[in-house]
Amino acid sequence: MDFLRPASWEEALAAKAEHPTAVPIAGGTDVMVEINFDHRRPEYLLDLNRVGDLYEWEVGEDSVRLGASVPYTTIMERLRAELPGLALASHTVASPQIRNRGGVGGNLGTASPAGDAHPALLAAGAEVEVESVRGSRRIPIDAFYTGVKRNALAADELIKYVHIDKADGPQQFSKVGTRNAMVIAVCAFGLALHPSTRTVRTGIGSAAPTPVRAKAAEEFLNAALEEGGFWDNGKIITPSVAKQFAELCSGACNPIDDVRGTASYRRHAVGVMARRTLTWAWESYRGTAARSEGAA
Amino acid sequence: MRVNFTVNGRPQEADDVWEGESLLYVLRERLGLPGSKNACEQGECGSCTVRLDGVPVCSCLVAAGQVEGRDVVTVEGLAEHARQRSCGDAHGTALDEARGRQAQGTDSQTGEGTELAPIQQAFIDAGAVQCGFCTPGLLVAADEMLERNPDPTDADIREALSGNLCRCTGYEKIMDAVRLAAARQQEAV
Amino acid sequence: MPTNGAPTKITQGSRTKGGIGESTLRPDGTLKVTGEFAYSSDMWHEDMLWGQILRSTVAHAEIVSIDTSEALRTPGVYAVMTYDDLPTDVRNYGLEIQDTPVLAHGKVRHHGEPVAIVAADHPETARRAAAKIRVEYRELPVITDEASATAPDAILVHEDRTDHHIGHVPHPNIVHRQPIIRGDASEAAKRADVVVRGEYYFGMQDQAFLGPESGLAVPEEDGGVHLYIATQWLHSDLRQIAPVLGLPEEKVRMTLAGVGGAFGGREDLSMQIHACLLALRTGKPVKIVYNRFESFFGHVHRHPARLFYEHGATRDGKLTHVKCRIVLDGGAYASASPAVVGNASSLGIGPYKVDDVEIEAIALYTNNPPCGAMRGFGAVQACFAYEAQMDKVARELGMDPVEFRQLNAMEQGTLMPTGQPVDSPAPVAELLRRVKAMPLPPERQWESSEGADVRQLPGGLSNTTHGEGVVRGIGYAVGIKNVGFSEGFDDYSTAKVRMEVVGGEPVATVHTAMAEVGQGGVTVHAQIARTELGVAQVTIHPADTQVGSAGSTSASRQTYVTGGAVRNSCELVREKVLDIGRRKFGTYHPAWATAELLLEGGKVVTDGGEVLADLVDVLEDEAVEVEAEWRHRPTVPFDLRTGQGNGHVQYSFAAHRAVVEVDTELGLVKVIELACAQDVGKALNPLSVVGQIQGGTLQGMGIAVMEEIMVDPRTAKVRNPSFTDYLLPTILDTPIMPVDVLELADDHAPYGLRGVGEAPTLSSTPAVLAAIRAATGLELNRTPVRPEHLTGQA
Structure with missing residues (x-):
């Protein structure tokens, strides 16, 4: 095993080009466990801790450019207003110690369906900026996950930033685990209201081979909200709409039975979380709408 | 490979490090600092918690090569770390002073005469130590929390320590210990 | 040398403070909070090697062949050993039944069974070498429950059983069976106004102590070995290790290293013999540390159980009878299964007064992970089920569940299902x-x-x-x-207590082989010595096999039994000290001959509080030492047919x-x-x-x-x-x-x-x-x- 220690982004890209099998390591949450337990013996480890760009973030007009290694703790504490869904998801990642070192780049690189950031990224709308010595490109989050623990990265590419739309409305994230902290998701659900486009987006974790959106549910809800004039009148969403949305979210799952839970429980729980997160987000939207009306 | 970094204020060099070794292994097996514990080596138990550039991390999840040039505080350095904090001395101890304390000596077998950080004393006084295997990691995590949040609620304490498993105590005495340390810290101010 | 330290001193005030009944603090507390306390995984020795165990990847299979040649050729590897390399004919071990192979012989019976061991100069070298050992398995059908274990054509997990249970079990895949019959449950059932039946399942629990199985074996010049180890019972380990190594017990020295929790999971051997074998083979110190993955395979778990219950009660809320059947899955090796069966059956109806009971408990041999001791030991599974039943009966009767329990609660004098009052x-x-x-x-x-x-x-x-x-x-x-070892086991402890003057002060030293696993036995021993000997300073000597057995740190027994032994030895020391006092000072004061004398605050005092002498003057440069065994009152085995007996x-x-x-x-x-x-x-x-x-x-x-x-x-x-x-x-x-x-x-x-x-x-x-x-x-x-x-x- 060789340990590559690039001091800059350019050096990191060059190293990855020279050794495409090199395994990037930043927070170490996944890679070190595999090494400690003898599940993996990569030829090269590519340490990204010294690449400063990956630890920076920039809040722009419409979106946040989030360095791949910005720790979850920082996202929770510093980006709660701009990225509320991701901040909630970050708070459920493992333990304080791991949140202090792990970042979204690790979740994306591993592309496990259980990664906590995925549902929030899917719901918010994000693009993953990847780069190699050949150049850089932005992959829409919907096209990023290509299979079980597989993503759209080429062998010589590294994840640099994630561009996430700034929240234009309430966002929620919910995750089921068998204990109250430090737990891998049995399943998870992210939801974002986008009042500017009058759309709702979703993300489901751990209930299909890859993180997925519940597109049929989104389409149904978008239509129902439009039809009922909900975005304008700020009424409470009718229980039947919430129920059907929940059922469609369950239907978007394609889960398995494993040691963490049964497939049928995952489907059930995603439905419950979908209904609850929609209710919370919508309540918050109504509250905000009421307040801004009052101010006007 | 060779790794140079600072542990508890002292420069350290580890040689012939296998690239897959963790910071935990280097501390325990190469630097003679076995205080950080190897209970799970998968980031689930927090027994190996150390501060890396001030931040609590699981040292089992840090590749040895990643600590090159960085600063680590382990349970062995916790008392000194706390002392410097209480002196408002962020930049380490004057060398003479450090030597002076060293010369006083402690009986490493009995621990008599050992200077303890307030959180360490509180763990003893509150009965928060049974087998003690989780204790070093909990101490590092709890000490850092009290540094950030000197007046924590019970829910704050539980959240901050949710990455540290204990199998003996049922955590109640650990809660007592952290409350005790916080109260003593406030009295001292 | 890696030791867990020279004696630990405990200093208290000038009166004999810190005696029993006070919340004195742990003597090892400071070491544990500073990171200096040396746990078994912290052991280190110049030139030491790292041991690694190769474990079976399948649960039940014949071993067709093992090829270690490539592993042996790996640079940095010092030894590779399989069953064929074992030095003597004693190749099995076990707590009660020696059915567990040190290394698999021709067959593996559970997932993760040790097949080969490697010693190398770095843990990664050892891991890589172990991965190069090629084992060819011919898989066998797995036995996983009562039906598959007792089916007419079931493969026998152990073919040639000669243990003392084989005579009374209904099937060779049953380790032990204990019925308990008192009164006539079927007859009593006729008096019941409500009868409630239930079937329950209790999952397999892990002790999950945080300190992984680990230790260091150091070869000694006399051909023996010194093992620094985390265990619950040094002498039980010793009794199992020495014969496999072909060494007399005095050549296997054992010192307790720091123990990171136990909860029953260290009652059986794990890496002890493997480390010693590799150390003796290579002539170098060998350290073995399991990682968490291996730890799940390296110790027994709590028995999962299926439990079938029938409770009857009269309308006024009195239990008429209980019938139950408890099926414990012991897994591939016996471990503590027989004793777990004894507990599950004898404690199977809970703390209630019932005259008519019919209980049966069995433990199976299967190809599941071996199960044995864990905190609560057989009583836990039963309690889960009988308490669920008590709630169900209360509901049927329309009674408050607490009142219903109180109405049937046992009291002093109640007879257990075993007939024991x-x-x-x-x-x-x-x-x-x-x-x-x-x-x-x-x-x-x-x-x-x-x-x-x-x-x-x-x-x-x-x-x-x-x-x-x-x-x-x-x-x-x-x-x-139950507290302590039951069913006729000779459950004793040994304590060596010494009293002498050190630095102008009387000091007591307590030396036992008790495994301190976090429970605080060391704290209590010092308290007992202060109470009995009236000294402020007590030194707790590290636990090792240079003193007699202290029994196991399990069954909630250590404060009772080793604590009892410490008190007993202290009393014997006190008598000797008083004898010295009488010899030296008896003529100065009549109370030496007539009064009840105590040691308090460093002095000999009468029960009236009059000071007769300073201990320092009594002892001068004389040291008084006693090593003695102490036993609780004896028990008897349960009758194999009726389960009756004061067990x-x-x-x-x-x-x-x-x-x-x-x-x-x-x-x-x-x-x-x-x-x-x-x-x-x-x-x-x-x-x-x-x-x-x-x-x-x-x-x-x-x-x-x-x-x-x-x-x-x-x-x-x-x-x-x-x-x-x-x-x-x-x-x-x-x-x-x-x-x-x-x-x-x-x-x-x-x-x-x-x-x-x-x-x-x-x-x-x-x-x-x-x-x-x-x-x-x-x-x-x-x-x-x-x-x-x-x-x-x-």
């Missing part, structure tokens, strides 16, 4: 009364001015509910556990009230409070007693809602051997745990004390289950219950 206080009804009388935690404690604090709700930080679907439930349970030494009782909040839609549980009342006879160290009760309580909660080793029934392979998927409660899962300690002396025991450690683990689980049933209205016949069980999605 309970001859010390049995405050079962009182414990229930106390736990019920505690104030309840406030409702909706998670509400705050800023909305719901999710950390206090089911689901915690995962933000699954802000109060939706959350229902509170309350449940009660009580249990009975137990002492009983210990605890009751719990659980308050839970369940998100009934998602099936997530937050245990809000687990209140406990326990009778401890006499709290020698109240702080430690409460710590034991809270720790045991939480382990009981773990098996109620999250902890379970999952074994694939098709392959008998373990599916979740890691802390990622074997979940232990975190501090955020932990309820508040108020404790009410009752002290009703047992006159048969030293100071009237009662073993403390296990009882709280029993009733905690059924109390939580009862509370979840109350919140959900579900039947819940298995533990742990996971979200899928609470939502009908299992």
Whole structure:
């Protein structure tokens, strides 16, 4: 095993080009466990801790450019207003110690369906900026996950930033685990209201081979909200709409039975979380709408 | 490979490090600092918690090569770390002073005469130590929390320590210990 | 040299403060908080090698061949050993039945069984070399439950059994069977107004001590070996290790290294023999440290169990009879299964007065992971089931579940199903009364001015509910556990106590082989010595095999038995010291001859408080030392047909009230409070007693809602051997745990004390289950219950 220690982004890209099998390591949450337990013996480890760009973030007009290694703790504490869904998801990642070192780049690189950031990224709308010595490109989050623990990265590419739309409305994230902290998701659900486009987006974790959106549910809800004039009148969403949305979210799952839970429980729980997160987000939207009306 | 970094204020060099070794292994097996514990080596138990550039991390999840040039505080350095904090001395101890304390000596077998950080004393006084295997990691995590949040609620304490498993105590005495340390810290101010 | 340290000094004030009944602090506390305490995995020696074990990847197979040649050629490898390299004909070990191969011989019987061992200069070299050993298996069908174990054509897990149970078991795949028959349950059933039947399943729990199995074996010049080891019983290890090495016991020296928890999981050997074999083979010190994955295969677990119960009661709430059948899965090797069967059967109906009982308990041999000792030892599984039954009967009768229990609670004088009278206080009804009388935690404690604090709700930080679907439930349970080794076992401890003047002060040294595993025995020994010998300073000598056996740190027995031995040796030392005093000073004061004399505050005093002499002057440069064995009163084996016999030494009782909040839609549980009342006879160290009760309580909660080793029934392979998927409660899962300690002396025991450690683990689980049933209205016949069980999605 060789340990590559690039001091800059350019050096990191060059190293990855020279050794495409090199395994990037930043927070170490996944890679070190595999090494400690003898599940993996990569030829090269590519340490990204010294690449400063990956630890920076920039809040722009419409979106946040989030360095791949910005720790979850920082996202929770510093980006709660701009990225509320991701901040909630970050708070459920493992333990304080791991949140202090792990970042979204690790979740994306591993592309496990259980990664906590995925549902929030899917719901918010994000693009993953990847780069190699050949150049850089932005992959829409919907096209990023290509299979079980597989993503759209080429062998010589590294994840640099994630561009996430700034929240234009309430966002929620919910995750089921068998204990109250430090737990891998049995399943998870992210939801974002986008009042500017009058759309709702979703993300489901751990209930299909890859993180997925519940597109049929989104389409149904978008239509129902439009039809009922909900975005304008700020009424409470009718229980039947919430129920059907929940059922469609369950239907978007394609889960398995494993040691963490049964497939049928995952489907059930995603439905419950979908209904609850929609209710919370919508309540918050109504509250905000009421307040801004009052101010006007 | 060779790794140079600072542990508890002292420069350290580890040689012939296998690239897959963790910071935990280097501390325990190469630097003679076995205080950080190897209970799970998968980031689930927090027994190996150390501060890396001030931040609590699981040292089992840090590749040895990643600590090159960085600063680590382990349970062995916790008392000194706390002392410097209480002196408002962020930049380490004057060398003479450090030597002076060293010369006083402690009986490493009995621990008599050992200077303890307030959180360490509180763990003893509150009965928060049974087998003690989780204790070093909990101490590092709890000490850092009290540094950030000197007046924590019970829910704050539980959240901050949710990455540290204990199998003996049922955590109640650990809660007592952290409350005790916080109260003593406030009295001292 | 790696040792766990020279003697630990404990200094107290000038009077004999720090005696029994005080919450003195741990003598090893400072070392443990500074990181200096040397645990077994911290051992280090110049030039040491690292040992690695190759384990079977299948559960049941014949070994066709093992090829170690490539592993041996690996640079840095010093030795590779298989069954064929074992030095003597003794190639098995075991606590009671020597059925466990040191290394697999021709066959593997469970997933993760040791097949070969390697020593190399770096752990990674050893791992790589072990991976190069080629083992060819011919797989056999797996035996995983009672049906497959006792089927007419079942493969025998052990073909040529010669142990002393084979004569009375109905099938060779049954390790041991214990029936207990008293009265006539079928006849009594006719008097019952209600009869309630239930079938229950108790999942496989892991001790999950945090300090992994580890130790260091150092070859010695005399051809022997010195093992620094974390264990629960040095002498039991020694008895099993020495014959395999072909060494007399005196050439195998054992020193207790720091033990990172045990809970029963270190009663059997793990890496002890392997490290010694490699050290003797290579002539170099060898260290072995399991990682967490290996630890799940490296020790026995708590027996999973199927339990079938029938309870009958009259309309006025008196139990008429109990019938039960308890099937424990012992896995591939016997370990402590026979004794677990003895406990499950004899304690199988709980702390209740029932004259007509019919009990049967068996342990199976299967290809599942071996199971043995864990805190609560057979009594835990039964308690889960009989307490569920008690709630069901109460419901059928329309009675309050606590009142129903109190109405049937045993008392001093009650006969056990074994016919043994309970001859010390049995405050079962009182414990229930106390736990019920505690104030309840406030409702909706998670509400705050800023909305719901999710950390206090089911689901915690995962933000699954802000109060939706959350229902509170309350449940009660009580249990009975035996203390000490039962059924005729010669359960003794040895203590060596020395008194001398050091630096102008009288000092006592206590030397035992007791394994301090975190329970605080070392604290209590010092307290006993202060109380008995009136000295301020007590030195606790490191535990090793240079002194006689202290028995096991298990069965809640150490304070009772080794504590009793320390007291006994102290008394013998005191007599000798007084003899010296009489010789030197007897003529100066008549009280030397006539009064009851005590040692107090460093002085010889009369029971009237008159000081006769300073201990310093009595002893001068003389040292007084006594090493003596001490036993509790004897027990007898249970009759193999009727189960009758005075098999137990002492009983210990605890009751719990659980308050839970369940998100009934998602099936997530937050245990809000687990209140406990326990009778401890006499709290020698109240702080430690409460710590034991809270720790045991939480382990009981773990098996109620999250902890379970999952074994694939098709392959008998373990599916979740890691802390990622074997979940232990975190501090955020932990309820508040108020404790009410009752002290009703047992006159048969030293100071009237009662073993403390296990009882709280029993009733905690059924109390939580009862509370979840109350919140959900579900039947819940298995533990742990996971979200899928609470939502009908299992």
